[in-house]
Amino acid sequence: MRDLGVIEGGCLASREGKIVFAGNRADFERDVSLADDAVILEGTDRVVVPGFVDAHTHLAFAGSRHEEFALRLDGHSYEEIAARGGGILSTVRATRAAIPEELGESLLRRLDRMLLHGTTTCEAKSGYGLTLESELALLRLVDEAATAHPMTVLGTLLGAHALPPEYRGDRDGYVTLVAERMIPAAAAAGFASFCDVFCERSAFTVAEARRIFAAGAAHGLAPRVHADQLSDFGAANLAAEIGATAADHLDHVGDDGIRALAAAGVPAGLLPGATFCLKSTRHAPARRLVEAGASIYLATDLNPGTSRTESMQEILALGVLLMDLSVEEAIAAATVNAAASLGLADRIGGLVPGMNADFLVLDIPHYLHLVYHFGVNHVATVVKDGRVVVEQGGLSGEENGGEDVL
Ligand code: NIG
Ligand code: FE
Numbered sequence: 010m011r012d013l014g015v016i017e018g019g020c021l022a023s024r025e026g027k028i029v030f031a032g033n034r035a036d037f038e039r040d041v042s043l044a045d046d047a048v049i050l051e052g053t054d055r056v057v058v059p060g061f062v063d064a065h066t067h068l069a070f071a072g073s074r075h076e077e078f079a080l081r082l083d084g085h086s087y088e089e090i091a092a093r094g095g096g097i098l099s100t101v102r103a104t105r106a107a108i109p110e111e112l113g114e115s116l117l118r119r120l121d122r123m124l125l126h127g128t129t130t131c132e133a134k135s136g137y138g139l140t141l142e143s144e145l146a147l148l149r150l151v152d153e154a155a156t157a158h159p160m161t162v163l164g165t166l167l168g169a170h171a172l173p174p175e176y177r178g179d180r181d182g183y184v185t186l187v188a189e190r191m192i193p194a195a196a197a198a199g200f201a202s203f204c205d206v207f208c209e210r211s212a213f214t215v216a217e218a219r220r221i222f223a224a225g226a227a228h229g230l231a232p233r234v235h236a237d238q239l240s241d242f243g244a245a246n247l248a249a250e251i252g253a254t255a256a257d258h259l260d261h262v263g264d265d266g267i268r269a270l271a272a273a274g275v276p277a278g279l280l281p282g283a284t285f286c287l288k289s290t291r292h293a294p295a296r297r298l299v300e301a302g303a304s305i306y307l308a309t310d311l312n313p314g315t316s317r318t319e320s321m322q323e324i325l326a327l328g329v330l331l332m333d334l335s336v337e338e339a340i341a342a343a344t345v346n347a348a349a350s351l352g353l354a355d356r357i358g359g360l361v362p363g364m365n366a367d368f369l370v371l372d373i374p375h376y377l378h379l380v381y382h383f384g385v386n387h388v389a390t391v392v393k394d395g396r397v398v399v400e401q402g403g404l405s406g407e408e409n410g411g412e413d414v415l
Contacts, residue, residue, distance in 0.1 A: 023366030060129025062347035065308035072103025136167030148200035188224035196228035249273035281327035282316035
């Protein structure tokens with residue numbers, strides 16, 4: 010992860026959506042004949058990187074929790090607010106009321122913002138409907154947004170995000186609904202690639218998660234786990250045991266869980282936006298995970314409660330400055346490693362001939378500026394599947410009509 014394979018003064022060429030050349034200028038001039046209608050992007054004094062892959066988002070939600078955010082700033086904890094009916098359940102109320110009218114539009118606006126900040130592939134979870142119909146409706150909206158939008162979007166059923174109020178006192182009934190009805194229906198509709206469980210003392214137990222993931226496996230939905238976010242709950246060990254495609258959060262994972270993830274080759278998802286936004290000083294042990302040999306990736310965890318950001322650039326900065334990753338590790342974690350956790354490593358996350366031409370031209374003189382010069386958007390151009398989909402101009406003027414074009 011420390012060797013990004015940087016090519017100084019390099020050239021990149023794509024044809025029909027795939028990269029056909031990545032290397033130095035002399036080889037480019039010798040080997041590549043440009044088509045008459047070739048689009049040339051100048052990258053002098055700029056940096057080209059793969060498009061970011063955001064492999065953990067809760068994209069499909071309605072409403073806003075800015076008032077809870079203010080309560081947290083006043084000293085109330087996330088779990089305390091949730092226990093009072095706020096938290097995830099307040100977004101469930103807003104989301105149930107909003108399906109499908111405003112939701113599709115808000116999904117597309119979030120995808121736009123992600124793309125403008127350089128994310129070209131993402132995962133998107135349901136989890137704010139918590140009925141069979143509403144969870145499927147959310148995944149359908151994700152599927153429609155994916156079709157309408159240039160980004161690659163993979164859906165995840167997160168029916169087991171919280172126990173909905175109508176099942177209070179009947180946990181088993183709800184777990185049965187997720188395992189026996191939501192999973193088969195989501196798989197049959199073709200709207201989801203993965204299923205996820207929030208495995209935590211305030212959400213679902215390890216035994217409940219095991220049952221849901223067994224149903225997922227039977228229907229071809231690969232497991233991803235919200236693991237050990239608020240306590241050392243044994244969820245990382247479960248992720249290792251079932252060979253999950255992701256064990257995410259891990260703020261409280263213990264040595265045993267770290268060893269298990271590394272041994273099982275389960276990707277560890279680091280979500281520093283959530284710890285940052287919760288003002289927690291307990292970050293996932295990124296260094297210990299890397300040293301143990303685990304594959305780590307970075308993601309936004311975009312959601313209305315704990316990480317309200319679409320920007321992977323921000324997450325890179327937090328991964329480096331709060332979790333002690335190197336900038337090189339953070340870039341690998343936000344691209345190739347994240348793509349691997351989504352099962353896309355053969356085509357997404359690298360600048361290699363044969364892979365998708367998904368890349369960014371960044372208006373920075375060195376890749377270290379991605380973190381050193383933090384808090385602003387460095388994306389000048391986004392290319393997705395070989396097409397320019399974002400071109401950010403200057404402040405105003407003739408050249409770009411004064412607008413960002415998408
Ligand atoms: O990943 N941990 C569970 N789910 C989200 C938070 C969801 C919410 O607060 O709405 C997370 O942090
Ligand atoms: Fe999450």
